[in-house]
Amino acid sequence: MPGQTLFEKTWDRHAVTGDDPCLLFVDLHLIHEVTSPQAFSGLAHAGRNVRRPDLTVATLDHAIPTTGRSLGIRDPRSRLQVETLRHNCATHGITLFDIDDPRQGIVHVVGPEQGLTQPGMVIVCGDSHTSTHGAFGALAFGIGTTELEHVLATQTIWQKRPLTMAIEVDGDLPRGVAAKDLILGILATIGVRGGQGHVIEYRGSAIRGLTMEERMTVCNMSIEGGARAGMISPDDTTFAYIEGRPYAPTGAAWERALDDWRDLATESDAAFAATRHVAASTLVPHVSWGINPGQTIPVTGSVPSPDMFEDEAERDTAARALEYMGLRPGTPITEIPVEHVFLGSCTNGRISDLREAARVVAGRRVSDSVSAVVVPGSMQVKAQAENEGLDRVFIDAGFSWRDAGCSSCLAMNPDVIPYGERCASTSNRNYEGRQGRGARTHLVSPAMAAAAAITGHFVDVRDWE
Amino acid sequence: MKPVRTVEGTMVALPRADIDTDQIIPKQFLTRVERTGYGDFLFYDWARDAEGNPDTWFFTNDPARRGARVLVAGDNFGCGSSREHAVWALQDWGFEAVVATSFADIFRSNAINVGLLPVEVPRSVVEALLAVAEDQAAIVSIDLQARTIRAEGLSASFSIDPTARDRMLKGLDPIGATLELADAISAYELGRANWLPSVLVGVVEGLGGPLQAVGDPGVDLGPDVE
Numbered sequence: 124m125p126g127q128t129l130f131e132k133t134w135d136r137h138a139v140t141g142d143d144p145c146l147l148f149v150d151l152h153l154i155h156e157v158t159s160p161q162a163f164s165g166l167a168h169a170g171r172n173v174r175r176p177d178l179t180v181a182t183l184d185h186a187i188p189t190t191g192r193s194l195g196i197r198d199p200r201s202r203l204q205v206e207t208l209r210h211n212c213a214t215h216g217i218t219l220f221d222i223d224d225p226r227q228g229i230v231h232v233v234g235p236e237q238g239l240t241q242p243g244m245v246i247v248c249g250d251s252h253t254s255t256h257g258a259f260g261a262l263a264f265g266i267g268t269t270e271l272e273h274v275l276a277t278q279t280i281w282q283k284r285p286l287t288m289a290i291e292v293d294g295d296l297p298r299g300v301a302a303k304d305l306i307l308g309i310l311a312t313i314g315v316r317g318g319q320g321h322v323i324e325y326r327g328s329a330i331r332g333l334t335m336e337e338r339m340t341v342c343n344m345s346i347e348g349g350a351r352a353g354m355i356s357p358d359d360t361t362f363a364y365i366e367g368r369p370y371a372p373t374g375a376a377w378e379r380a381l382d383d384w385r386d387l388a389t390e391s392d393a394a395f396a397a398t399r400h401v402a403a404s405t406l407v408p409h410v411s412w413g414i415n416p417g418q419t420i421p422v423t424g425s426v427p428s429p430d431m432f433e434d435e436a437e438r439d440t441a442a443r444a445l446e447y448m449g450l451r452p453g454t455p456i457t458e459i460p461v462e463h464v465f466l467g468s469c470t471n472g473r474i475s476d477l478r479e480a481a482r483v484v485a486g487r488r489v490s491d492s493v494s495a496v497v498v499p500g501s502m503q504v505k506a507q508a509e510n511e512g513l514d515r516v517f518i519d520a521g522f523s524w525r526d527a528g529c530s531s532c533l534a535m536n537p538d539v540i541p542y543g544e545r546c547a548s549t550s551n552r553n554y555e556g557r558q559g560r561g562a563r564t565h566l567v568s569p570a571m572a573a574a575a576a577i578t579g580h581f582v583d584v585r586d587w588e
Numbered sequence: 589m590k591p592v593r594t595v596e597g598t599m600v601a602l603p604r605a606d607i608d609t610d611q612i613i614p615k616q617f618l619t620r621v622e623r624t625g626y627g628d629f630l631f632y633d634w635a636r637d638a639e640g641n642p643d644t645w646f647f648t649n650d651p652a653r654r655g656a657r658v659l660v661a662g663d664n665f666g667c668g669s670s671r672e673h674a675v676w677a678l679q680d681w682g683f684e685a686v687v688a689t690s691f692a693d694i695f696r697s698n699a700i701n702v703g704l705l706p707v708e709v710p711r712s713v714v715e716a717l718l719a720v721a722e723d724q725a726a727i728v729s730i731d732l733q734a735r736t737i738r739a740e741g742l743s744a745s746f747s748i749d750p751t752a753r754d755r756m757l758k759g760l761d762p763i764g765a766t767l768e769l770a771d772a773i774s775a776y777e778l779g780r781a782n783w784l785p786s787v788l789v790g791v792v793e794g795l796g797g798p799l800q801a802v803g804d805p806g807v808d809l810g811p812d813v814e
Contacts (some may be wrong), residue, residue: 139776140769144751148776150784158671160621171763174773177788186619200619207621209590218787239785251670252696267672267698268623277766279773283691283749315606316664349667351693357635372783380783415606436605443604483759535615542638554610554668556633560640575707 125306126390129356130287130322132496133262133387137245150244150261151178152274153230154217156201156208157185157535158249163211164271172199173215175274175278180239181212184229186535189525192222201536207419215271228501228527230471231255235339238368242357242384249275252469252551253352254345258338258364260357260387262322265346286396288321290327294403299585301479302337303471303568304547305329307409307419308346309401314417317348321397324389325355329403335364336475343470344551347416356388375582410456410581411445411553411566418553420456424585428452447555448563449543457581463546465558466493466522466569466574468532471549472500476569477508480549481516483573483587489521490579496523496538498530521574534558547575589703591759595685595730597657599721599739600647603714607661608668609695615679626673627680654682658715661688665706666695675699685730687737689714700752703759707737707774713744733756799803 127135139146152175159181166173171311173179186201189546196202206223220226227234231252231374233242242260247253249271256263266280274280290309296302304525323345325338334340338355345353355361362381365371372380389485402493411419418441420427429441445452450459456458466472466480489495497503497517505527508514514524532550534557549572551563567575570584617629635646642649647656659678666674675698678686685705700704707730709717715746720726720739727737732753735745755762766773 140772144749146766146769146772148780151782161623161672164621169763171767177786180787198619204619204621207808216789218789238789239779241785249670249672251668265670267670267675267693267694267701269672269701270697273763273766276763277770277773278777279766279769281751281762281766283751315667316690319664321688346668349664349692358628370785370787376783380781383781415608440605491746533615534611535618548675550612552608552668554608557610560614560633560636561638 124213128287128389128393128395129260129324129354129387130262130392131244131365132244134350136243139279141281144283147245147282148280149178149247149274149280150233151180151239151246152278153234153246153253154179154181154271155184155250156204157232158268159211159271160204160207161268162275164229165272166275171276173217173275176216178278179217179275180234181208181217182198182227182230182233183208183222185529185533188536189223189528189530189538192526218271223234223501225506229472229529231282231343232472232500235259235335235508236368238365238371241365241371241380242361243387247280252343252344254350255313255339255340255343255469257345257352257354258335259361260354260384262350262352262354286321288318288323288350288397288399290323290325290399290401291327292325292401292403293327293330295332296329296403298405299570300406300408301568301570302333302340302513304406304409305403306341306415307411307566308406310344310348310417311419312401312445313399315346315347315415316349318345321350322352322354323348323350324395325353326389330355334475335360336473339473340470341497344416345430347551357384358388382548408568408584409573409577410571412448412450412456413441414447414553414555415440416551416553416566418444422454422456422571422581426450426452426454426456458584459548460492460545460580461575462493462544463540463563464493465498465531465548465550466496467498467500467530468550468573469500469529470551471569472498472504473549474504474507476549477504477513478511480569480573481513483570483584484520484522484577487520487577492579495521495527495576496531498525498538499527500570501527503537531558547572547581589701589759589761591705592684592705592756593732595657595705596727597684598655598724598726599658599660599717599728600653600656601718601721602659602661603718605662606664606667609666609671609674610668612666613671618671618673623676624680626677628680630677630681648681652724656682657684658730659683659686660721661686662714663689665691667692670694672698672702673706675702679704687714687717700756701762702804703756705732705756707746708748709737709744709746713737713742717741736779
């Protein structure tokens with residue numbers, strides 16, 4: 124019998140009953156203010172309780188302001204959402220990282236940071252970027268509000284068994300090429316539907332060589348390829364990251380956990396339904412040019428022409444993308460000017476992302492034509508950055524230094540990019556209107572965003588090293 | 589959830605691939621705490637011109653299209669954000685089914701869970717349907733029991749996960765059904781590893797009033813858009 128994949132082991136361990144669909148037990152349910160209120164009112168309406176408040180953790184992130192928090196939330200609807208989450212958590216005994224809690228931050232930043240995210244767990248959240256937690260060898264995926272209500276009431280979820288896909292990344296990432304460039308490069312190859320119906324496992328020597336924060340960046344954007352989840356087999360890098368965090372096991376329990384986690388990795392003779400290969404050495408910094416995350420090309424390239432695409436739907440999307448983005452085919456990527464730079468999000472809002480960006484920014488000034496902001500992924504990331512003096516680097520260069528949240532990634536809070544203006548963003552989505560109605564988003568790595576802030580247009584950050 | 593057996597009505601054609609949930613219901617409308625009231629904001633940004641005024645060519649601004657029941661779209665419908673609000677907005681506007689060559693996984697689950705029928709058919713069927721839909725009065729009939737879709741000069745079958753089909757046909761409450769399995773869940777819980785994280789805080793006294801009270805703002809929240 125062939126060996127098992129990490130996904131198969133994790134799935135089988137959580138099967139409560141049923142085959143396909145299977146009822147899976149949920150080890151950790153993360154919730155936030157935007158997709159949970161209707162689930163709690165559904166519970167109340169049916170007279171049901173939260174089965175496992177001890178396995179449920181809430182944070183505020185999506186719609187809260189990143190400045191002037193002591194003044195409260197101005198938008199009455201956002202304020203009501205926040206108050207609703209507070210009430211729901213208090214009523215059901217759910218831990219909430221509230222707006223003044225030093226642990227507050229983006230749900231996919233705080234889970235790993237607190238040691239709540241561990242190998243072999245099943246983790247769900249009413250947010251598609253839950254795939255981030257797969258970096259630890261957890262099966263983690265986004266769910267809708269009706270499913271959220273089901274998890275609250277039963278601590279389980281019905282799932283059809285997805286297929287498996289291996290993305291093998293061999294070799295070393297070249298100097299100046301970030302984890303963000305790796306996942307953007309993968310998305311440029313597989314497109315926004317390439318992962319549909321699959322759980323991706325990222326494998327190979329390049330993946331082994333990534334830090335945990337880099338692995339999170341890669342797994343975070345699995346959903347942008349349409350995948351159900353992204354995973355990486357846990358190893359010593361994983362264990363070293365978890366050890367000592369607030370909710371990590373300690374003492375004898377740590378040793379037992381380690382023994383267990385070492386058994387999770389995909390076995391050498393395990394089979395995947397599909398396998399793709401990527402040569403790490405060929406990767407370069409990437410910039411998205413269109414209106415979905417698959418419309419991404421190397422910074423050394425030019426804006427493509429719709430007639431370069433064979434598929435009619437791709438051609439149609441490319442034509443609409445050029446119109447929306449206000450771009451002409453053939454324009455070199457490095458000649459595209461930007462007016463805004465957003466550093467942050469669950470993709471690239473961690474301390475290593477801020478360090479990378481600060482390294483580029485240090486001793487330089489943000490271009491007069493650019494408005495640049497840094498929104499740390501959590502208040503803990505913010506505190507760490509301030510300990511290291513990164514805040515001074517950014518502020519001295521002309522960046523705005525904010526409190527933690529999702530911010531301009533989806534612009535549900537006041538951090539909206541104005542109509543028709545262009546933003547170099549370290550976030551994960553460039554769909555139309557994502558950062559504001561008519562706003563034009565280009566997805567890039569933290570170093571690439573930082574360099575664009577300085578020059579006012581895209582540059583190949585490798586030339587700056 | 590109400591049972592879904594058949595859907596019959598006129599169509600709206602939106603022949604684009606990768607229609608993401610940010611388009612279906614833009615984020616500025618996600619600050620509601622209710623499940624209803626999203627229909628007026630369906631495809632809000634696509635339905636507006638550069639100045640933010642309603643664009644008359646877009647179907648949501650055409651009163652004649654208001655009775656449509658079926659949306660016909662391209663590949664990978666509902667990709668991107670997991671927001672169930674996208675499904676609520678489509679239903680709230682009046683759609684009972686979406687026909688597409690493929691659906692994003694989370695959108696499909698959300699749709700099935702609230703009774704918006706996702707009909708996945710080959711590209712040839714979508715193309716035939718788009719041709720029929722050029723006549724805005726043309727009727728399409730979808731039968732979930734028989735798994736068939738019919739329109740003038742067109743008859744095709746579609747596949748759907750049998751469990752999902754059964755649940756939609758019966759209008760089952762999945763939570764109620766799962767709660768019947770409480771013994772199996774309890775047995776599973778007993779076998780979980782003891783190092784797994786657990787985060788327990790006490791219930792705050794005096795805050796346990798009716799949840800609905802919080803959903804009732806008690807103040808005028810003003811218009812939905814700034």
